[in-house]
Amino acid sequence: TVLQSSRRVSSLRCAFSASFASSVKDVPMFINGEKRVSSTTKFHEVHDPSTGRLIARVPDCTQAEMTEAANAAQAAFHTWRRVPPSERARLILKYQAAIRDETENIAKIITEEQGKTLADARGDVFRGLEVVEHACSTPSLLMGETLGSIARDVDTYSFREPLGVVAGITPFNFPAMIALWMFPLAAACGNTFLLKPSERVPLTAVKLMEIWHACGAPAGVVNMIHGAHDAVNFICDSPHVQAISFVGGNTAGRHIYQRGTSNGKRVQSNMGAKNHCVIMPDVDYDSVAQTLVGAAFGAAGQRCMALSTAVFVGGVEREILPRVADIAATKKVGPGFAETSDLGPLISPQARKRVEGLIQSGVDEGATLLLDGRNPTVPAGYENGNWVGPTIFSNAKPHMKIYQEEIFGPVLVSLTAPNLDDAISIINRNKYGNGTAIFTRSGAAARKFTNEIGAGQVGINVPIPVPLPMFSFTGNRASIMGDLNFYGKSGVHFYTQLKTVTSAWREKDVISASTMVMPTY
Numbered sequence: 001t002v003l004q005s006s007r008r009v010s011s012l013r014c015a016f017s018a019s020f021a022s023s024v025k026d027v028p029m030f031i032n033g034e035k036r037v038s039s040t041t042k043f044h045e046v047h048d049p050s051t052g053r054l055i056a057r058v059p060d061c062t063q064a065e066m067t068e069a070a071n072a073a074q075a076a077f078h079t080w081r082r083v084p085p086s087e088r089a090r091l092i093l094k095y096q097a098a099i100r101d102e103t104e105n106i107a108k109i110i111t112e113e114q115g116k117t118l119a120d121a122r123g124d125v126f127r128g129l130e131v132v133e134h135a136c137s138t139p140s141l142l143m144g145e146t147l148g149s150i151a152r153d154v155d156t157y158s159f160r161e162p163l164g165v166v167a168g169i170t171p172f173n174f175p176a177m178i179a180l181w182m183f184p185l186a187a188a189c190g191n192t193f194l195l196k197p198s199e200r201v202p203l204t205a206v207k208l209m210e211i212w213h214a215c216g217a218p219a220g221v222v223n224m225i226h227g228a229h230d231a232v233n234f235i236c237d238s239p240h241v242q243a244i245s246f247v248g249g250n251t252a253g254r255h256i257y258q259r260g261t262s263n264g265k266r267v268q269s270n271m272g273a274k275n276h277c278v279i280m281p282d283v284d285y286d287s288v289a290q291t292l293v294g295a296a297f298g299a300a301g302q303r304c305m306a307l308s309t310a311v312f313v314g315g316v317e318r319e320i321l322p323r324v325a326d327i328a329a330t331k332k333v334g335p336g337f338a339e340t341s342d343l344g345p346l347i348s349p350q351a352r353k354r355v356e357g358l359i360q361s362g363v364d365e366g367a368t369l370l371l372d373g374r375n376p377t378v379p380a381g382y383e384n385g386n387w388v389g390p391t392i393f394s395n396a397k398p399h400m401k402i403y404q405e406e407i408f409g410p411v412l413v414s415l416t417a418p419n420l421d422d423a424i425s426i427i428n429r430n431k432y433g434n435g436t437a438i439f440t441r442s443g444a445a446a447r448k449f450t451n452e453i454g455a456g457q458v459g460i461n462v463p464i465p466v467p468l469p470m471f472s473f474t475g476n477r478a479s480i481m482g483d484l485n486f487y488g489k490s491g492v493h494f495y496t497q498l499k500t501v502t503s504a505w506r507e508k509d510v511i512s513a514s515t516m517v518m519p520t521y
């Protein structure tokens with residue numbers, strides 16, 4: 001695996017700016033179709049989370065470079081908006097085929113910079129690809145409405161127009177999927193785009209940009225800048241940017257929503273989560289235990305839809321939790337490139353420290369630590385990775401820190417409730433409302449849960465109910481700001497505005513075929 005991984009590094013090195021002789025590459029930006037290296041002197045380091053090895057430096061782009069990128073997007077908008085929707089969709093069709101062909105290469109980059117297992121990285125690409133496929137149907141989704149003869153000789157019709165320059169700010173946990181939620185659909189709708197990927201995983205975005213331009217995308221339609229707070233604030237303040245798509249944590253999400261909207265921009269902000277499931281006593285114990293392990297610990301719990309909190313009803317935890325702990329204890333923590341690994345590392349040493357601190361707080365506050373994933377055994381050569389293994393708490397209480405905070409690590413927190421009403425009430429009192437699930441054989445319980453639960457995405461015997469892109473990724477309460485969701489019809493509505501035309505063509509003005517004189521009106 002070590003050999004495999006170092007081979008991977010050398011091929012990556014070839015992929016980036018040949019002008020750098022050093023072993024660590026500077027991540028390029030894309031401005032007006034050109035792949036360029038920033039002239040900045042400020043950088044963020046990108047480390048392989050399973051070894052700690054430095055693999056790249058991502059620039060804090062200068063104000064001049066970011067302005068150039070926004071200007072390029074603004075200039076490209078004037079021509080791109082006039083390209084017929086079906087022609088724009090043809091580019092997206094080409095892009096989806098290219099992503100499909102390049103899936104393995106993209107997945108390897110994800111595994112190297114983000115750490116998730118290769119199998120999970122392929123899923124990251126595929127879930128993004130599905131949104132690109134859906135963006136190919138944008139011409140139909142852009143269609144408006146018509147009502148003829150709303151008054152004598154008067155018709156009204158509406159259609160959807162692009163907004164202009166749209167920006168996207170992405171998190172570290174799905175380096176391919178979330179960027180692909182954004183720019184293909186925005187561009188298909190006729191907008192131009194400014195992408196700022198997470199400074200922790202910029203290399204996947206570079207690959208997505210390379211493929212985009214190799215498909216023949218016109219210069220300036222999608223541009224990419226890098227950085228952290230300054231780049232985000234540039235986007236929030238740029239007079240060219242009309243709308244911002246954000247996915248990430250609550251601190252950044254609230255800031256971007258407030259600063260962007262106060263500057264008159266449209267903002268959709270998908271944020272943190274604490275996804276609960278309810279387990280009713282009528283379930284099959286073994287299959288629910290298997291499901292919980294995958295949904296809580298997959299991707300080392302670094303998924304906004306990870307099922308991180310289980311509410312067991314009517315004492316069923318006594319049957320299921322020992323099974324969950326037994327299965328979880330068999331899961332192997334290790335580098336994402338190794339086929340034997342079930343969980344990769346956390347993104348950074350800071351994330352590891354934070355998760356370990358939260359685990360300790362659970363112990364200190366009196367929850368029962370059924371399985372402790374701190375300091376797991378990892379293959380030789382990977383001692384410097386950011387490892388935490390599957391961890392399970394029972395007897396957690398709503399006031400505890402492990403319950404209140406989004407842990408974003410492989411930690412399952414379990415609570416109990418005497419009945420479904422109480423379980424629903426626990427979930428509805430939590431500040432987040434991203435996803436939730438119920439496991440039951442009762443249609444009546446599932447129906448009640450669906451109707452009363454305050455979460456945007458509900459699974460019935462489905463642990464991670466992320467909707468396919470003909471629907472939208474929804475969320476409630478502190479998991480979302482803004483009222484138009486990502487992808488699906490709602491995504492098209494976010495990236496467009498309605499224009500409504502009322503026209504009067506008077507019947508009396510129709511030129512008579514028998515007129516012999518020159519019309520004078």
Ligand code: NAD
Nearest residue numbers: 170171172197198228229232248249252270271272273304
């Ligand atoms: P993050 O908020 O740290 O970073 C996201 C982006 O915001 C990055 O591009 C970063 O540069 C920028 N940023 C970070 N802090 C900022 C600040 N204070 N001011 C301005 N910009 C800032 O998020 P992350 O750690 O990369 O991602 C994990 C979070 O994302 C989790 O909370 C997870 O639940 C959430 N997430 C949500 C969804 C969803 O659809 N609801 C999907 C994926 C991830």
